[in-house]
Amino acid sequence: MSDIDLYRRTFLKTSLGAAAVAIAPGMLLFDTAHGKPQPASGKVRWGMLIDTTQCKSGCDDCVTACNRENGLSGATSATDSQWIRKIEIKDISSGRELSLPMMCQHCEHPPCVDVCPTTASFKRADGIVLVDKHRCIGCRYCMMACPYKARSFVHEPLHDQNPDVPRGKGTVEACTLCVHRIDQGLQPACAEACPNQAILFGDLNDTDSEISKKIRSVASVQIRANLGLNTGIRYRGL
């Protein structure tokens, strides 16, 4: 075997290896894009840190992204579903104004799960609070119990839902933290859409995750922390 042959061999090997390294994540991504057959892990707790100082009043890109992702109409009459909404708040005594997105806070001790008669409201192992529409009978007790008014009731028949996001008349629904995206290894649509990156999504249980580091280093609060629900959504600058 000549030197040239040997050289060609190693060259082929390394270039093939490099190609494999380059393609592999894509292949893996393609694989996980279909969702994992393993159940959600209880070691993970998904959460968000919302930086209200970066949230612009009047901007509703997160709301629009949510509506598009989950197939919501975007209409805002009293009977329309709103999974995420922008709230403008103003401190009565100081006059300080803020704008922030409000949605299901994915509590550790969710009142909606406690009150649901049929266990349709439930918390997944990774902390995401969901409605199992196969079990929901539409009693709306969870809507009464939610301290954040995060839930909506589907008041009319729906057609042409997103195949990834089933929704239907007579059942209650709310922010799913884009569970169908999380299971594919993606971020929730609102976090991805925010032009100022005000929504940081990640694993609250992983001490090395960006969100955990941030929560350790900057002041953040839970909304209505006095209720002791330990929400998965935290706010900064409130």
Added chain:
Amino acid sequence: MKLFASLLLCLCIPAAWAAGTNAPKPDIGKGGQCVEDVQWMRKNHMHLLKHQRDEALRKGARDEKLSLKNCIECHASTRDDSVIARDDSFCVACHRYEAVKIDCFECHSGKRKSAWSQRNAK
């Protein structure tokens, strides 16, 4: 015994005849077999779907092969991308014949996801 056998035979003939004429002829779409054989699936698909829905939704274990979405992907009609749009659509044809109400599509889309994504890409 002979009498019984002949009686059975007599009963079977019209049954077979009826089965041959009225049996539903669903539009199986692209079709193919990825889970179990046809007879098994006819009998047991609901158990699979029900088991799968709890696994996927409540536990987050999404076995792609058994998901409703995956069923629809292959079995939606090649004409209208749906399993429920017409009387002879994949799900409707048999369910109508057996008079069993399908509850899935109150919430789930009956459309093939690829077709839905294409249409809603804009």
Added chain:
Amino acid sequence: MSAYPPMYFKNRLYYVLLAAGGLIALAGLYAVYMMEHHGHIITGMNNQIVWGIPHVFAIFLIVAASGVLNVASIGSVFGKAVYKARAPLAGLLSIAMLAGGLTVLMLDLGRPDRIIIAATNYNITSVFAWNIVLYSGMFTLVAIYLWTMMERRMNPWNKPAGFTVFAWRFILTTGTGLIFAFLTARQAYGSALLPPMFIVLSFAWGLAVFLVAQAALYAWNEKELDPAILQRTKNLLGVFVIGSLYMVTAYHMTNLYFAHLSGFERFILLDGGIYPNLFWWGYFLLGNLLPLALIYWPGPCRAPCVLAASLLVILGAFMLLYVFIIGGQAYPLDIFPGHEVSSSFGDGQIAAYHPSLLEFLLGFGGLAIAFIITITGMRVFNFMPQDKPHIAD
């Protein structure tokens, strides 16, 4: 059972009443069909006012169903003969109203076709789920209780059965009150005072319903009620009305004392538009002061006067429940205390509620079901109160 002839209804009157009740029940069924077909969009309920008129009717019927058993309990548990004679009618009314109330509650669900899931997937932390057990237990216990009264061989069991029903009824109304008491975040609810308040309210509402039913049945059967009995039940109603007014006052007084709830109380009692009006004119004046005046005004209060007082108490009950259930949701949820808030989802705004006719049809349908069960029960069974000429307790 007794020397008296079995109770009779004039055939024609019964069928006329049945037809009238049936027609209203049918109208309720129509409302259910419409709500099923179109969804809740055709009701006045929305994402802010999630429970509306159907729940006012249902909760009235369920609370009164428990309270009406008071009449039976005073007879069976405390051994008063006048009330004992009325226990079968009270039991029947209780079953009838419970059935009517639960029907309304069930048919208002978003997916009533799936009601069986409430039994197959039971959540032990949900007070709604507890109530499913409490309500079905109540049906069974009251039926057994009626049986011990109707069947001579079962008579020895009447007292234990009466006692069980007595206890069960308290727990049941506690459960109904807890539905609201467990709502941690809502200003109007989330108070431990609610279960006892509902229990005392149930006394007044149940007795009022009983007196109305009794008056109607006596009139239709052309019987005369002993004035002495009328006086006793009338006085009892007065005591119950005062008791319930006391509980409602205590509830609002505690709220008024908490600074963070003063805004809500101001809304309900002073400047909330329809709600203070219904509370003061409807509940306080028509539902309490006027019946109390009728009952305690010097001079005799005869049958029509007791009937009027009872009807007013029932009217007041609906007013109070409307203010409590709908007013309680209309006032904005305080997510950011100390802040002015606004959003596309009604944050910081008083929620509007315009009940649709269908909701009323559903509610009256529930009343009609209770009515049909009562008159049919009275026709089939010998439940008409039979008093001895002289009462001696």
